[in-house]
Amino acid sequence: MRAFSFSDFRQRASTLLVLLTMLTSVNVIATNSVAQARFEGKVVDSDGPVAFASVFIKEIGKGVLTNEVGEFSFSEIPDGKYTVTISAIGYTPQILNVTIPAKRLAVTLQSVDHQLDEIVVEGKSDTQLAIESPIKSAVIDTKVSARMPSTMIELMNRSAGVRVRQSGGLGSNTSIILNGFQDRSIRYFRDGIPMDYLGGGYNFALVPVNQLERLEIYKGVLPVSLGGDALGGGVNMVTRRSATKSLDASYEIASFNTHRATLNLYYPDTARRFFIGAETFFNYSDNDYSVTPETFHKKVKLFHAQFEHYYGEVFGGVRNTSWADELRVGLAGFWMFRENQNGPRMTEVFGKFTSEQYSVVPTLRYKKTFLNKKISLDQFLEANTIRVNQVDTVKGFYEWDGSFTPSESVNGETSSTGSLAKIDFSYMTSRTYVSYQVHPAHKLEANFVYVANKRVGVDPFGQTFTTSGRDILSIAAKYNKMVASIGLESFFFNERLTNTLIAKYYRFDVEAVDATYQGDEVDRSIVAERYGIGDAIKFTLNDNSFVRVGAELATRLPEQDELFGDGNFHVSNLELIPERSTNVNVGYLFTSKGKKTALEVNAFYRRTKNLIKNVPYNLIFNRYENVDNVRGIGFETDVTVILLPWLKANGNFTYQDFRLFDTGNDLLEDSRLRNTPYFYANLGLQGNAKHLLGKNDVLEAYWFFSFVREYYFAPIAKEFEPDSFLGLWGRAKINAPNLIPDQTIHTTGFTYYPFDQNFAIGVQMKNVFDAKVYDNFKIQNAGRSFHLKLTYTLK
Structure with missing residues (x-):
């Protein structure tokens, strides 16, 4: 057996090298692209700050909640015109046209006797929606651990009800034990698609943490959107998606x-x-x-x-x-x-x-x-x-x-x-x-x-x-x-x-x-x-x-x-x-x-x-x-x-x-x-x-x-x-x-x-x-x- 060296890496990683060649042109594009700015503001009512109000930017599909003092912020928003919806339970939502870069936004909401639930939900992240779903799931937000030299196996093993069997070191066979079920009783998905067709080339044991947006671990009933024949649950790997360059x-x-x-x-x-x-x-x-x-x-x-x-x-x-x-x-x-x-x-x-x-x-x-x-x-x-x-x-x-x-x-x-x-x-x-x-x-x-x-x-x-x-x-x-x-x-x-x-x-x-x-x-x-x-x-x-x-x-x-x-x-x-x-x-x-x-x-x-x-x-x-x-x-x-x-x-x-x-x-x-x-x-x-x-x-x-x-x-x-x-x-x-x-x-x-x-x-x-x-x-x-x-x- 011959030890791996950096020369081997250069010789064998042909696919990566081609993409690295693309990096130069993409970097130039990114450097000369539309400028990006920070967008922030505060939401209040007649009595003071409104905590946990939803602020949603339609064009990029991003939303945040205001903090305890009614403040919110978005980072790295490309310059341009946007439609911003501000809503909260018990208040009339406001829809504003905002041009970024913009001055600090101040919004006053008016209370009402009813609420528009669909607008409130819109401001929640996909991770939060999965956690609050009627179907039981453990959601691992990989963004929190993306910079750590951790593996998906380690993150999963730190979750309640989940253990991963790994028969050796990196690249060895793995399977999940989930509430007593294991092996093929658990089904695997990538962005909602059954991933048998990827064989051993793509799985949670090999995919680095920073390749994923989150990992959804369903225990028992699977959502209709996954559509698998799991006996005891499923694992859905949601890949990272960006709205900007x-x-x-x-x-x-x-x-x-x-x-x-x-x-x-x-x-x-x-x-x-x-x-x-x-x-x-x-x-x-x-x-x-x-x-x-x-x-x-x-x-x-x-x-x-x-x-x-x-x-x-x-x-x-x-x-x-x-x-x-x-x-x-x-x-x-x-x-x-x-x-x-x-x-x-x-x-x-x-x-x-x-x-x-x-x-x-x-x-x-x-x-x-x-x-x-x-x-x-x-x-x-x-x-x-x-x-x-x-x-x-x-x-x-x-x-x-x-x-x-x-x-x-x-x-x-x-x-x-x-x-x-x-x-x-x-x-x-x-x-x-x-x-x-x-x-x-x-x-x-x-x-x-x-x-x-x-x-x-x-x-x-x-x-x-x-x-x-x-x-x-x-x-x-x-x-x-x-x-x-x-x-x-x-x-x-x-x-x-x-x-x-x-x-x-x-x-x-x-x-x-x-x-x-x-x-x-x-x-x-x-x-x-x-x-x-x-x-x-x-x-x-x-x-x-x-x-x-x-x-x-x-x-x-x-x-x-x-x-x-x-x-x-x-x-x-x-x-x-x-x-x-x-x-x-x-x-x-x-x-x-x-x-x-x-x-x-x-x-x-x-x-x-x-x-x-x-x-x-x-x-x-x-x-x-x-x-x-x-x-x-x-x-x-x-x-x-x-x-x-x-x-x-x-x-x-x-x-x-x-x-x-x-x-x-x-x-x-x-x-x-x-x-x-x-x-x-x-x-x-x-x-x-x-x-x-x-x-x-x-x-x-x-x-x-x-x-x-x-x-x-x-x-x-x-x-x-x-x-x-x-x-x-x-x-x-x-x-x-x-x-x-x-x-x-x-x-x-x-x-x-x-x-x-x-x-x-x-x-x-x-x-x-x-x-x-x-x-x-x-x-x-x-x-x-x-x-x-x-x-x-x-x-």
């Missing part, structure tokens, strides 16, 4: 020869009718951290875990025309290379096995409103092929210390025959979303998602049908999935009560060739369909609190790689059937006046049949099986307190008691769901200081603590669990190999702005005390690491 770049260097870079460009014309842009990022790491494998009993460095990844997308389009509110055409591409140090567990070690994945992805998105904005259409289309290559041809065996023993009797590490697999996964994705405002208090929504997938490949060393001798991969396997959703959102009692009723239809069909026990070919054609229903209710108690309840009969269809395998460590299983689950969520949210204290409490119940789990198939391979029936309850709480004007504290914990039933095994009946943490907690402190070394500098410092209670790699009888209350302390009465021990992680760092908010220096130390950290299959993760991140933004 902008450039954002960052570079991070860290332990284990880790490098991460981003570059974002956006340029609209002065009339804001035409736009072009680019989003790119790069990840590299040797991942050569130290581990102590259970089968080796010595501390060694990983020697075959290098990861390299590039993603780039260029896009352009038009908006605000007579025939389109927005038409966006994009062309994305990614390439990913991974050295595989071990399989799904750390019981075996590889020294030469590698895998590669790449694709070019054209996309089209069209948005338009009709009938005075009563009807809204959002259409997305894409078609691409993901190519996966894997090389496993070494004649011999490696040990964890890197030593090699030659053997002519084998031709590979993952199997005795080896592999030179080349597999194509072809995708076509169509998503159509329509909404109709039938009444001011009622909105109909419909979403139709169709995915067509085909897998075909070749492997001269791979498995063949015994009778014909044909390569199993060479015979095309086809998979089509359709999810149709319809929903009705209604408001009652002056919008104090909101109800969202959702019905869904699921269908998938498979055409493939399977093998009998004797190895003969058998044509298989499988069709399955299901129905689902869900409802979410939110009742506003007062201006500071509300309760919400959600219930759903959910279905999750098997995915193509669960049925066919992934051409790597997961083998096929065409006998899988859809998962079914009954889910209930109940929650309460309180925010004090002045927003100095926030409290959220949630409880949830799950009863799931035929849960699809990734389980060991033999010593090397895994496969997905309908293995578990699970039921249980959970509880989570999250508290944020502003202790001082410059100091904020946050804490949360999650307890979930999910157990197997109808197992047919008296020893395992009522045992905990394996590979699933049942208690975890987080604490955090964040502070800031100004004018340390200059009149404009700012220092933001933080400390985060994470704890995960011990849990079990394999099911154990309930009688062997700790005897303490809820099992929160003490030790299980089982052998160590089945136990994933208590884990505590401390992270500390700071972000320094030496001049202004445009340039930031982020420094972070993760796992301060070098604690041992494991994933759900007891694969050891990295210990202590150091990170430096530089970020620059130009608008």
